[in-house]
Amino acid sequence: MDPVRNPYAPGAGQRPPELAGRDRELGRFDVVLERVARGRPERSLVLTGLRGVGKTVLLNALRSQAIGRLWGTGKIEARPDQSIRRPVAAALHMALREIAGRHRDPERVDAVLGVLKAFALREPEDPGRTRRPAGRAGPRWQPGIDVPAATGRADTGDLEIDLVELFVDAASVATDLSVGIALFVDEMQDVPPADVSALCAACHELSQTGAPLIVVGAGLPHLPSVLSASKSYSERLFHYLRIDRLDRDAADRALIAPAAREEVDFTGEALDALYAVSGGYPYFVQAYGKVTWDAAPASPISKQDVLVAAPNADAELAVGFFGSRYERATPAERDYMRAMAALGDGPVGTAEVAESLGRKPSSLSPARDSLLKKGLVYSAERGLVAFTVPHFGQFLRGQHV
Numbered sequence: 001m002d003p004v005r006n007p008y009a010p011g012a013g014q015r016p017p018e019l020a021g022r023d024r025e026l027g028r029f030d031v032v033l034e035r036v037a038r039g040r041p042e043r044s045l046v047l048t049g050l051r052g053v054g055k056t057v058l059l060n061a062l063r064s065q066a067i068g069r070l071w072g073t074g075k076i077e078a079r080p081d082q083s084i085r086r087p088v089a090a091a092l093h094m095a096l097r098e099i100a101g102r103h104r105d106p107e108r109v110d111a112v113l114g115v116l117k118a119f120a121l122r123e124p125e126d127p128g129r130t131r132r133p134a135g136r137a138g139p140r141w142q143p144g145i146d147v148p149a150a151t152g153r154a155d156t157g158d159l160e161i162d163l164v165e166l167f168v169d170a171a172s173v174a175t176d177l178s179v180g181i182a183l184f185v186d187e188m189q190d191v192p193p194a195d196v197s198a199l200c201a202a203c204h205e206l207s208q209t210g211a212p213l214i215v216v217g218a219g220l221p222h223l224p225s226v227l228s229a230s231k232s233y234s235e236r237l238f239h240y241l242r243i244d245r246l247d248r249d250a251a252d253r254a255l256i257a258p259a260a261r262e263e264v265d266f267t268g269e270a271l272d273a274l275y276a277v278s279g280g281y282p283y284f285v286q287a288y289g290k291v292t293w294d295a296a297p298a299s300p301i302s303k304q305d306v307l308v309a310a311p312n313a314d315a316e317l318a319v320g321f322f323g324s325r326y327e328r329a330t331p332a333e334r335d336y337m338r339a340m341a342a343l344g345d346g347p348v349g350t351a352e353v354a355e356s357l358g359r360k361p362s363s364l365s366p367a368r369d370s371l372l373k374k375g376l377v378y379s380a381e382r383g384l385v386a387f388t389v390p391h392f393g394q395f396l397r398g399q400h401v
Helices: 023-037 055-068 085-100 106-121 159-176 193-209 223-230 248-261 268-278 282-295 303-327 331-343 350-357 361-373 392-397
Strands: 044-048 072-077 181-186 213-219 238-242 377-381 384-387
Touching (some): 023 044, 023 213, 023 238, 044 223, 085 106, 159 181, 159 193, 159 213, 213 223, 248 268, 268 282, 331 350, 331 384, 331 392, 350 361, 350 384, 361 377, 361 384
Parallel strands (some): 044 213, 181 213
16 A cells, blocks of 8 residues: 555654553643642642653653743653753753743743743763863853852752752742643653752642642653662652553554544454554554554455554564664673563573573673663562563564574
8 A cells, every 4th residue: 555645653752643541641740730720739640651652752741741831841851871960951951941931920931031040051060971081172151041140049069959049930930820830851860869869858848738740751661760769769759651552442442543644544454454563562563553554455354454554563673773772781791681571571580590590690690781771671669670661572583593
């Protein structure tokens, strides 16, 4: 069929043509937005799940909901080697700009922007993390805020103190307009430990005062344990939603609805085959749907079309989705992952991995820790590790290396 009319969209963070199976999360966020708008206390939100389940897509959809209610919004993508000070400053600047034009007191908005500028420019207490190396020339980073930096507010250099003061002041502008501010944090598990603690403390302060600013985070399955390690009260601070693969009805809808808009149908057997190869994971649903559309000569799309097209999707995934991650690993890390894959697709014991490699568990700690930092595996619970990418074990078992 015509590839130009192909409706499927496999891509990192790219919204599929039909956002199926996420009604629970969208509905939950609607409740959060409404409660905050009415001045009622509400927890911030955290989405967790494997890669390829659509966390970033859902995060963007939630942001669209907030924008639709005239909230101020900003988004950051965390990095393990970067403080969140500057990204948060940029995101809150965007959020304030979205609502500032409706405020009746420009001077009040400018005062908060001055606090934001002071926060952005303040060097952290740990100068080794974000200062320029000694002797390196170049202008100091500027946040692009056209007001003087305030003094005595959000400028201590202690991120926990500064975030609390900044969030409270930013939220006060939203309060004046009977709206809220939402800060969206993707890859939240990569926020540096000290910054996670500061972010949790700021959210805790907001929850106690009822200020209309919420944080919506998304990350890998071990994100709750990352937050819990930073602050003991984090399990009560956030509302956690686990994002998993689509059930059969939702996966079928993700395929059928876009095709129907192009006047194309699927046979029941074709849908059976597509669910079998995709496992219901949203990224794979889109990937296999796209190649099947291109391979099918006419509507309705048949099981035979799926069988002909599936190897093409397998090859694309092997290079882009799986292979790119595999190539990031060192030889020792690859040995560790192959041992994991040989033990099965679920979480496996670190002691079992060591036994299969004929090594002591302590000798494999560097490889395991490096894989954790690279986001290729996560610690499902103490003594267990699992792949962050669905079907990765199957991919490794198929490699002849």
